[in-house]
Each structure stands twice: as structure tokens, then as C-alpha cells.
Amino acid sequence: DAGVTQSPTHLIKTRGQQVTLRCSPKSGHDTVSWYQQALGQGPQFIFQYYEEEERQRGNFPDRFSGHQFPNYSSELNVNALLLGDSALYLCASSLLVLGSPTPYGYTFGSGTRLTVV
């Protein structure tokens, strides 16, 4: 049973360019969350997708956008890249359960390491 798959694993972009990162969730999961992890810091929540809609968003500018497809896979798009966007981008999939947190936490991919030069 495949876990969460992210592509590409590494990426180098120039300031001002646009980038698209991809994520395939674990089989049976319907929700995808994206995180940005700067070097030496904890992951910061970007947004979460469920039923092809953005249901929650963290404190990130509109340059960060996403999409979820009918097969639950997801893309993270970042426009007008800044040097500060260099980070590890983690995708996590889960099964949405509201009202009471479950022991079934997020399953994470290995991440995409983005370097902006």
C-alpha cells in the first residue's frame, strides 16, 4: 500500500518564477494538507483541501494556491517566488473526521526541497 508520494524531490527555481509541487495521498485518504518547513524550524500550515475545495488556510499570501483533483491528489502552486520561499514542502494526507480528533494522524510524504536562487 503506497504512502504519500510527492514530486519532484528537489527543485531549483529563480526568483520571480512560478513552481508547481505535486502530491498523491495515501490510499483511502480524502484530505490533503500542505506545510512549509524552513531549515531548522517546525512545519507551518499552508492550507488543506477536501472535496476539491480549500477548507482551511494558514497565514500565507495569495501567491500560494492549490488544487485538489477528483482522485484526491493535490498540487501546490507558488507564484512570484522569493528567496524566503526556499524550504521543504511537506504534503500530508488524512481521512477527514470532524468533531473529535482521531488517533489517525497525518501520513506525510518525504517532501519537496525547493531552493530559490
Next chain:
Amino acid sequence: AQKITQTQPGMFVQEKEAVTLDCTYDTSDPSYGLFWYKQPSSGEMIFLIYQGSYDQQNATEGRYSLNFQKARKSANLVISASQLGDSAMYFCAMRTSYDKVIFGPGTSLSVIP
């Protein structure tokens, strides 16, 4: 506001000794779950242990145990019999009933032979 605090940026432990990694949290949601993840240098987040806010007993998973003190809003991770492979970043995380997971800043653990 929801927040996770980990006050130990780095920790050292002798191989085969036990170590406690501290975590405090803040939330107004009465229903929440607390997680610990391990992140080796490869980058992948590895789930270690879970504690629900209504669980009466502290969670244990093999060499990992969670010291849950609800009134103090703390959820410390205890690793017993440390191994060299335990060297990694450790993150405390919280999931509320609205299904968002937030992370603390992490603690870097180094196991010394």
C-alpha cells in the same frame, strides 16, 4: 489561539539512557489530540505516538511513552533505552476537532555512543 511550545532546541543523551522531550500546548478546544513525530535528516515525518485529550491513561508505544498532564497542558515524550538511530528532530503536534494539525518548533536529539 492554538500553539505548541518546545523549549529545548537541542538535547544530548547517552546511548541506552532515557530522555524526556518537553512539550506544552495551548488550545480552547476541549477535544484535541497530541502527537509526536520524528524527522530524520531524510525529511520524512514519522508518527511515534498519540494521546487524546479524554484518554485517562498515558499513551505508550514500545520505547516511547507520553507523559500527559492535562491541567498543566503538557505532553512530554519519554524515550527509554536510547539508540543511535533515535538521533533526529522531534516535533510535538496538536490536532483539534476542526482537523488541523499544528506543530511546535522541534527539538534536535543527539544520541552519544
